[in-house]
Amino acid sequence: MTATTASSSADHISQPRRDPGLAAILRLVALGVGLLAAASGLAFVLLGDVPKPPTWQNQVATAIWAMPVLSILGAILSQSYQRTGAFLLGVAGVIGLILALGPAGFPPYLASALVLAFAAGAAALYSIVVAGDNILQWNVRNGETIRPDWLTRFAAAKIASGPMFLVVIGAFIGCTIWTITFSFTRSAALPTYNFIGWAQYERLFKTVRWTISVKNLAVYGVCSLFFSFVVGFLLAVFMDQKIRFESVFRTIFLYPFALSFIVTGHVWAWIMNPTFGLQRAVRDLGWTSFTFDWLGNRDMVVYTLVIAGLWQGTGLIMALMLAGLRGIDEEIWRAARIDGIPKWRTYISIVLPMMRPVLITTLVIAASGVVRIYDLVVALTQGGPGLFSEMPAKYVYDNMFQNALGQGLAASSVMLVTTGIILIPWAIVEFGGKRRA
Amino acid sequence: MKKFTVVAGLAAALMLSTSAFATDLEVTHWWTSGGESAAVKEFAKAFDATGNHWVDGAIAGSGDTARPIIISRILGGNPMGATQLNPGKDADDLVKANLMLDLTDLAKKEGWDKIINPPSQLASCTYDGHVYCVPVNLHSGQWMYINRHVYEDAGLPVPKDWFEFVKSVPDLKAKAPTVVPLAVANGWPVQTLLGDIEVAVAGTDNYVKVYKGRDVALASGPEYRKVFEAFDAARNVVDPATMVPQWNDASALVIQGKAAANVMGDWASGEFSVANMVAGKDFDCLPGLGVNPVLDTGGDVFYFPKNTNPDVEKAQLVLASTLLNKDTQVAFNLKKGSLPIRLDVDISKANDCMQKGLAILKSGAAFPSGSQMLDRDSLNQIRDLENNFFADHNVTIDEAQAQFADIIKNAPPL
Numbered sequence: 001m002t003a004t005t006a007s008s009s010a011d012h013i014s015q016p017r018r019d020p021g022l023a024a025i026l027r028l029v030a031l032g033v034g035l036l037a038a039a040s041g042l043a044f045v046l047l048g049d050v051p052k053p054p055t056w057q058n059q060v061a062t063a064i065w066a067m068p069v070l071s072i073l074g075a076i077l078s079q080s081y082q083r084t085g086a087f088l089l090g091v092a093g094v095i096g097l098i099l100a101l102g103p104a105g106f107p108p109y110l111a112s113a114l115v116l117a118f119a120a121g122a123a124a125l126y127s128i129v130v131a132g133d134n135i136l137q138w139n140v141r142n143g144e145t146i147r148p149d150w151l152t153r154f155a156a157a158k159i160a161s162g163p164m165f166l167v168v169i170g171a172f173i174g175c176t177i178w179t180i181t182f183s184f185t186r187s188a189a190l191p192t193y194n195f196i197g198w199a200q201y202e203r204l205f206k207t208v209r210w211t212i213s214v215k216n217l218a219v220y221g222v223c224s225l226f227f228s229f230v231v232g233f234l235l236a237v238f239m240d241q242k243i244r245f246e247s248v249f250r251t252i253f254l255y256p257f258a259l260s261f262i263v264t265g266h267v268w269a270w271i272m273n274p275t276f277g278l279q280r281a282v283r284d285l286g287w288t289s290f291t292f293d294w295l296g297n298r299d300m301v302v303y304t305l306v307i308a309g310l311w312q313g314t315g316l317i318m319a320l321m322l323a324g325l326r327g328i329d330e331e332i333w334r335a336a337r338i339d340g341i342p343k344w345r346t347y348i349s350i351v352l353p354m355m356r357p358v359l360i361t362t363l364v365i366a367a368s369g370v371v372r373i374y375d376l377v378v379a380l381t382q383g384g385p386g387l388f389s390e391m392p393a394k395y396v397y398d399n400m401f402q403n404a405l406g407q408g409l410a411a412s413s414v415m416l417v418t419t420g421i422i423l424i425p426w427a428i429v430e431f432g433g434k435r436r437a
Numbered sequence: 438m439k440k441f442t443v444v445a446g447l448a449a450a451l452m453l454s455t456s457a458f459a460t461d462l463e464v465t466h467w468w469t470s471g472g473e474s475a476a477v478k479e480f481a482k483a484f485d486a487t488g489n490h491w492v493d494g495a496i497a498g499s500g501d502t503a504r505p506i507i508i509s510r511i512l513g514g515n516p517m518g519a520t521q522l523n524p525g526k527d528a529d530d531l532v533k534a535n536l537m538l539d540l541t542d543l544a545k546k547e548g549w550d551k552i553i554n555p556p557s558q559l560a561s562c563t564y565d566g567h568v569y570c571v572p573v574n575l576h577s578g579q580w581m582y583i584n585r586h587v588y589e590d591a592g593l594p595v596p597k598d599w600f601e602f603v604k605s606v607p608d609l610k611a612k613a614p615t616v617v618p619l620a621v622a623n624g625w626p627v628q629t630l631l632g633d634i635e636v637a638v639a640g641t642d643n644y645v646k647v648y649k650g651r652d653v654a655l656a657s658g659p660e661y662r663k664v665f666e667a668f669d670a671a672r673n674v675v676d677p678a679t680m681v682p683q684w685n686d687a688s689a690l691v692i693q694g695k696a697a698a699n700v701m702g703d704w705a706s707g708e709f710s711v712a713n714m715v716a717g718k719d720f721d722c723l724p725g726l727g728v729n730p731v732l733d734t735g736g737d738v739f740y741f742p743k744n745t746n747p748d749v750e751k752a753q754l755v756l757a758s759t760l761l762n763k764d765t766q767v768a769f770n771l772k773k774g775s776l777p778i779r780l781d782v783d784i785s786k787a788n789d790c791m792q793k794g795l796a797i798l799k800s801g802a803a804f805p806s807g808s809q810m811l812d813r814d815s816l817n818q819i820r821d822l823e824n825n826f827f828a829d830h831n832v833t834i835d836e837a838q839a840q841f842a843d844i845i846k847n848a849p850p851l
Contacts, residue, residue, distance in 0.1 A: 188814065188849070189508065189530030203847070208840070209821045274678065296677045298828055378502070384623040385677050386828020387821060401505030401512075403530065404814035 176416065183409035191405060200410035210411065213390040216302050220391070221370040223306045224313070228366060231310070232317030237347060239318070240325045250322070254315040261312065265379025268308040269295070298388040301381055305373070305389060308380055313369060317362055324358030325351065360430070371419060460752045462518030464739075465494035465510075467503035468773075470685060472707045476773035480573075483765040489752045492518070499625055504813075511536055516742030518749060519756055524561040524572060524738045525808035531742075537569045538741040543754050544568040549761070552779045555734055555798065561809045562738055570738040571757050573766075574775035577732035577794060578702040578806070579633045581723040582688065582709065587616055587697045598727030599637055602698055606674050609697060617679045619671075620687035620696035624824075630700045631668050631823045632807065637728035638667045641804040647845060649810040657842035665826075665834045665841075672827045691720070700726065702735075706790035707774030715789075722790040724797055732797050735806035736775070815848040 183201075186194045204210050235253060239246055256264065271277045274293040282290040294300035328351050336346040352359075374393040381389040392415055400408030462484070468477045474495070481491035494517055496503040504527065507520050511531055522528055531537055544550070544559075553559045553572060562570040581599060588595040588605070591612035596602040606618045621630060636644050643660060646652045655661060679696075681687050688708040690696035699705070706722055714720050725731045739760055741753040759765055766777040771786055776795055784795070797803070807816055819841065826837045 186849075188812070190512065190534050207818075207821075208825055212825075269682070273682075275681075293678050296680055298677065382624050384824070384828070385680065387825045388828060397505060398501075398817070399814070401509045402813050402817055403526070404817070407814070 179409050179416075180413050183406060183413045185406050187405040187409070188403045189405065196406075200406045201414070203407060204410050204414065209387050209390055210392070210395055212387045213392045213395050216389060217370070217373070217392055219302050220305055220309070220373065221367070223303070224309045224370060225363070225366055227306070227310055228314045228317045229362075232314050232362075233321050235314070235318040236321035236325055239322050250319070253318055256312045257316045259312065261373075261375035262379045264308050264312045265376045268304065268311070269380050272304055272307075295381065296385055298385050301385065301389045305376055305380060308376060309373070312376075313366065317366060320358060320362045320365070321355070324355040327358070328354055371415065460489040460748055461492050462489060462749065462752045462756060463492040463494045464519045464521075464756075465496060465503070465507050465517045466521035467496050467498060467500055468521070469495050469497050472704075472711075472772055472774060476769050479765065479768040479772060480760065483759050483762065483768070484756050487755050487759060489755060491756075494520075501625060511742045516744055518744070518753060519739050519741045521737050522570070522740050523806075523808045524558060524570070524736055525806070525810070526812045527808065528570070528740050529564065529812075531740075532564045532569050536743055538743050538750065538753055540568045540571065540741065540754070540757055541566075543757055547758060547761070552761070552781065554778070554780045555803060557734055557803075557805060557809070558736060558738075558778060561805075570740045571760050572736055572738045572778045573760050574770050574773060574778055575734055575736045575798065576702055576704060576775050577724070577803075578629050578735060579636060579725045579732055580703055580705065580790070581633075581698060581700050581721075581726045582691055582705060583698045583721045583723070584691050584694055584696070585718070585720055587613065587694055591616075595721065596698075596727075598723065599634065600728070603670050603674060616694070617676075617690060617696040618698065619674050620679070620681065620690040620699045621675050622681050622684045622687045625820070626684045626687065626701065627827050628820045628823050629702060630671065631827065633700050633726055634667045634671055635664050636731070636733070636804075637726045638664045640729065641731050645804055645810070648807060649805070651845055651848060651850075653842055653846045656845045657838060661841075662834065662838055665838045668823070668826060668837070669834055672830065675827075677828065703732075703776075703790060703794055704774045706788055709790070710774075710788040716793075717789070722793065724793060730797055731802045731804060732794055733806040734798070734803045735808065736778070812849055815844055818844045 182191050184195050184197060185192055186196045186199075239250060243249070259267075272292065272295045274280070274291075274296065277292075279290060279292040282292070294304045332350060332354070333346065336350060341350075372393050373391050374397060377383060377389060377391050377394050383390040383394060392411060396408045396412045396415070398408075399405070399411065464480075466477060468474055477493070477495070481493060484491045496506055500523065504522070507517070507522070508527075508531070510517060511520075516536070528537060549559055549568065550556070555575075558572040558575070559568070562568055562572060581602070583595060583602070585595050588609070591609060593605060593608055593612060596605050602619075609616065609618055621627060639647075639661060643655060647656045647661070681690065684701055684705065685708055687696070687699045688701060688705045691699045692709060692712045692714060709716070709720055709722070716722055739757070741757060744750060744753070761778070763779070763782050766779060767782050767784065770777045770784065774788075774791065776787075776791060776798065777784060780799075784791070787795070807819075811819075822837060822840050822844065826832050
């Protein structure tokens with residue numbers, strides 16, 4: 001009974017009436033597209049097969065993304081319209097998803113799992129929006145409100161995050177297990193079940209290219225993390241001095257981050273090319289003995305990656321640090337000034353420790369960028385000269401799709417375990433301590 | 438309700454009508470240099486003339502970049518209409534997994550076994566008696582290009598083979614210090630260079646015994662040690678600072694007289710003819726590096742990944758037939774600088790080096806290319822080994838040879 005009262009009262013609460021024309025158009029558009037999706041879904045069911053134009057991949061991709069967006073839109077609109085509107089759009093979304101998954105070639109069980117997850121999500125959205133957190137009144141027993149137990153607390157929120165959990169379990173945990181399993185097989189181009197024990201790992205650790213890759217990653221990681229943090233922090237402090245044209249400088253420093261690693265790599269390949277780039281330019285200016293041939297120098301080639309990576313990524317670090325600096329209360333600065341603490345001392349001893357959460361976020365972002373470095377290598381050095389700028393992610397990719405799937409999976413498993421060895425103790429220290437406190 | 442029916446009908450009609458244009462065929466390949474893309478356009482033109490439409494899916498970079506992209510797309514259930522690959526073992530697993538279109542009926546109908554020469558090319562497209570790919574051209578990698586003017590200007594005799602060239606390097610350095618003795622590009626051209634030296638030093642018999650016969654004793658024996666000694670000599674000739682990014686940059690250095698020699702496949706001869714260089718007068722092209730006049734029979738083939746749409750399959754078969762068509766073969770190969778896959782076509786317009794190559798192939802002094810004998814994984818390991826050996830002078834001859842023998846030993850059976 002309470003449920004009906006709650007939801008019908010929700011319907012009675014009149015929405016603020018602003019711009020009814022736009023809302024009506026939006027509703028119509030949403031309904032129209034939803035109906036169209038439902039109709040194509042019906043056509044799919046009735047005809048058994050959807051005709052696929054040659055570029056159907058794009059349409060399928062669009063559908064996969066458009067349908068959830070559509071249903072969310074419908075659910076939001078249902079606030080001011082009718083429950084039926086939301087329901088209809090939810091159904092349209094589900095049918096649209098079936099339509100999208102069918103031609104995409106997903107196996108039926110995966111498709112049905114995704115459809116179920118999606119239906120749950122749509123239902124949850126619907127219930128949150130229309131009925132609030134009182135769905136099904138799980139906290140009412142025998143007409144009395146009881147303290148919700150762990151299962152029924154925030155029931156709607158749990159239902160709503162259900163699809164996300166399914167994705168996490170399927171995509172992250174499931175795929176990780178798959179990867180590790182097949183790293184013990186002789187899989188060449190396709191995954192096969194002929195298990196060969198640790199052979200792939202033995203080969204991996206005997207391979208010169210892998211050893212070089214790991215060494216290179218260590219050098220690259222240490223250098224780029226150190227310099228991007230120092231330079232990024234200094235730039236952020238510089239920006240924080242209430243300088244003129246701050247937004248201009250911020251844009252300039254952040255701009256390289258808008259470029260992909262591929263573009264960055266190609267640009268720096270030209271700059272660092274001894275015949276055409278910087279070396280030639282400086283020599284033409286008159287300094288004829290100037291040499292900058294790191295791209296072809298096997299000891300220095302890793303540092304060309306560091307330079308290009310820093311150029312691209314320092315702006316982001318700066319932006320994140322600046323956000324952290326801006327989050328420091330002005331009162332703290334005032335207090336430090338009254339106590340006569342010099343500015344640099346305030347930064348290092350007070351502000352920096354207060355920025356700990358920002359620093360950790362930045363570190364995680366920057367470190368994950370280091371571990372997965374691939375495209376920069378491909379664009380800048382192609383791993384050369386010889387194997388002197390190879391990186392683990394490139395080893396994984398090159399093996400995975402060139403008839404050595406098992407080897408690639410073994411390498412990626414090793415990368416995962418290594419990352420875990422570093423991350424898990426840190427996470428225990430970081431989060432475990434708080435719980436005890 | 439009425440509205441709903443109308444909309445449903447419209448939607449259905451919309452989806453059905455698009456199927457009428459379903460003969461677009463996406464073709465992926467990695468032919469992106471000037472001559473190569475001109476050659477691909479000949480294929481596209483011929484295919485468009487059949488009423489279908491060639492959607493070009495060029496992937497910039499070498500096969501090393503393109504192959505993983507192509508294979509991951511096919512494995513990921515997002516197959517293209519057709520794709521370039523190298524003959525041999527690249528696609529074996531995909532064929533085994535039933536992901537490639539069977540062309541046997543078309544091959545029988547058009548009598549491919551009679552027109553395709555050498556027959557080894559069709560054989561490496563055949564799996565369990567079924568044909569799965571179309572060879573489109575023949576390439577050989579064993580060529581050394583020497584700029585004669587460089588030697589003549591320095592007052593030195595022009596070397597006639599690889600060994601004479603290595604011996605001439607100290608003199609050349611003394612007489613013409615600004616000239617780069619051997620122009621080499623980074624990446625796979627290093628493997629081309631060392632692979633060619635390998636064939637020249639070991640001889641084709643031993644080469645085939647090791648790669649196809651998996652003769653580990655031979656690979657780790659004294660005869661193959663000579664190969665690695667020759668590799669060592671080669672890496673001492675090349676100054677890493679003079680290495681260039683692309684194979685055609687290396688050819689350009691030889692053409693301009695800034696470098697004395699370059700080892701590259703027959704596709705480089707196109708660069709020389711474009712620059713109006715005359716073979717025998719301005720430059721020499723030496724098959725088999727001048728040591729043994731033998732050539733491998735590499736090349737390019739097209740595979741047709743299976744699609745669920747019957748219209749696409751029809752178009753795939755049309756394309757397969759078009760690629761082998763006499764006119765297409767001539768137009769394509771003249772632009773590409775490669776040899777046609779059939780002998781019954783007129784290529785008198787081809788340059789001198791290509792004619793030389795054709796004569797060798799006709800005489801039968803051809804041997805299979807690496808990718809026809811060994812799987813891609815092992816080839817890549819050999820590539821890594823050779824690249825590392827070439828760049829890192831700390832790696833000794835014995836270490837490299839031991840690693841090489843290990844790769845041969847662990848290579849999966851044919």
